[in-house]
Amino acid sequence: MKNNQKTKRPLVLAAVMLAMFMAAVEATIVATAMPGIVADLGGFSLFSWVFSSYLLMQVVMIPLYGKLADLYGRKLIFSIGIGIFLIGSILCGFSWSMEMLIFSRILQGIGAGAVQPIATTIVGDMYTKEERANIQGYLASIWGVSAIIGPILGALFIQYANWSWIFWMNIPFGILSACIVIFFLHEKVEKKKKQVDYIGAILLFVSLLTFMFVLIQIDEGLFLSNLQLLLIICVSIISMISFISHERKTKEPMITLSLWKKKEIRYANLASFMSGVMLLAVSGYLPTYVQGVLGQSPLVAGLTLTVISIGWPISSTIAGKMMLKTGFRVTAVIGGVALVISSLCFLTLPYFAHFLWAGLGSFLLGVGMGFSTTTFIVSIQSSVEWKVRGEATAMNMFMRLLGGAVGVALLGGILNRQLRASFEQVGQSLSIEPTIDAVNVLLEAEQRANLSLGEQQQLQTILASSLSAVFMSLFIVAIIGFVFISLLPKDSTKTNKSKTKILN
Structure with a gap:
């Protein structure tokens, strides 16, 4: 099926890149600014929920948006998603408490579920497999640009303005991107009876939400009693079983489970889940380590x-050219090796306590993500037809973001539990109350200056040992991810070699 010839590919590609830039900058700025936000709003124990709430809604909405994009077209759903995302961004900037920020991040996540997966799907529609492999380098370069701009802006906003601007700066980017797509993307959507699996979406949301609460409860006694926790576990299991059963029976499932029968999709999705755990955990907790333990500034933490x-765009560009010659599996394995080495860098941070060592680990993480994620997307889009390409693309991003949401929640629970146990051992030897929120003091230069040298070192030791448990978990995750990557089929480049252009 060919689409309208009036589509302006260069302009639409620019809009897609702008939307992805907005999402990329959001990730780097928020991660960099979080220590400053916590120092202002308080509530370190809720630290992980700022990420988890956003990711949870994004994860739940991605497969729904993917299905809606296949039914109603990319343009409409993409524009709606950006609109919701911008409303959430505005409310984030006006947040007066950590609870308000978490609520606003939920709304922001609902819209964000449409931005990146549909943007990537639009690219998959406009270009052939060979063109997609090359253009992934251009798309990945967005991360390089945002990497330089994001942390610098984040640090400047924290030090000279207000952290609210890290959210408000999304507004012009989002509006411009949506307008270009609305006016210059022309697609031919099949006119057929539309059925959306809202029941499936609700069941998935309930299952994931309750599952996240269970993970958070690794931090003992944070919210719930043992009986309440048991009930939530039962609800999570029942709703997931119901979701799978419903998806198998319904005519228009939100997630086409049969897609998982393809090895390219199954193992790519599982590996994406693991890489998502690593990416979001590092983005969430590494700045805290650099600022709180190493005593560096927000700018250094951001860098x-x-x-x-x-590392991401460089490796993605190389991967785009390499996969056509060596195959998807070889290219992805290189990424898996880089992820394992990256996790070793973070694991050994207590022995090489320098921000440059942390930076090396981050660079290798970017290299691993570039080689693996680029390969996964091109492989998946090349193995399915147009009518399910949006869903298949969204599913891969769904798994990566689900990994991030689960990882942040799980590792946040581990971190809080380690901190709680350490502060219980400290007792009253500190001049401040020995609770998890005492970590807030390390993240604010003026408050840190009020501590004695001995107290500061004691708090840094507690935070460092607690984060070491997080980094050990990341190493295990990296090994599991490498196993999944190694299971990708060797001849995946020969699968469904379609050169048909969907958009011109």
Whole structure:
């Protein structure tokens, strides 16, 4: 099926890149600014929920948006998603408490579920497999640009303005991107009876939400009693079983489970889940380590994340050319090796306590993400037809973001539990109350200056040992991810070699 000839590919590609830039900058700025936000709003124990709430809604909405994009077209759903995302961004900037920020991030996540997967799907529609492999380098370069701009802006906003601007700066980018897509993307959507699996979406949301609460409960006694926790576990299991059963029976499932029968999709999705755990955990907790333990400024902490997005586009560009010659599996394995080495860098941070070592780990993480994710997307889009390409693309991003949401929640629970146990051992030897929120003091230079040298070192030791448990978990995740990558089929480049252009 060919689409309208009036589509302006260069302009639409620019709009897609702008939308992805907005999402990329959001990731680097928020991660960099979080220590400053926590220092202002308080509530370190809710730290992980700022990421988890956003990711949870994004994860739940991605497959729904993917299905809606296949039914109603990319343009409409993409524009609606950006609109919701911008409303959430505005509310984030006006947040007066950590609870308000979390609520606003939920709304922001609902819209964000449409931005990146549909943007990537639009590219998949406009270009052939060979063109997509090359153009992935251009798309990945967005991360390099945002990596330089994001942390610098984040640090400047924290030090000279207000952290609210890290959210408000999304507004012009989002509006411009949506307008270009609305006016210059022309697609031919099949006119057929539209059925959306809202029941499936609700069941998936309930299952994931309750599952996230269970993970958070690794931090003992944070919200719920044992009986309440048991009930939530039962609800999570029942709703997931119901979701799978419903998806198998319904005519228009939100997630086409049969897609998982393809090895290219199954193992790519599982590996994406693991890489998502690593990416979001590092983005969430590394700046805290660099600022709180190493005593560096927000700018330096941001720069240690910046190199993720420098390694990403470089490796993605190389991967785009390499996969056509060596195959998808070889290219993805290189990425898996880089992810394992990256996790070793973070694991050994206590022995090489320097921000440059943290930066090396981040760079290798970016290299691993570039080689693996680029390969996964091109492989998946090349193995399915147009009518399910949006869903298949969204599913891969769904798994990566689900990994991020689960990882942040799980590792946040581990971190809080380690911190709680350490502060219980400290007792009253500190001049401040020995609770998890005592970590807030390390993240604010003026408050840190009020501590004695001994107290500061004691708090840094507690935070460092607690984060070491997080980094050990990341190493295990990297190994599991490498196993999944190694299971990709060797002849995946020969699968469904379609050169048909969907958009011109």
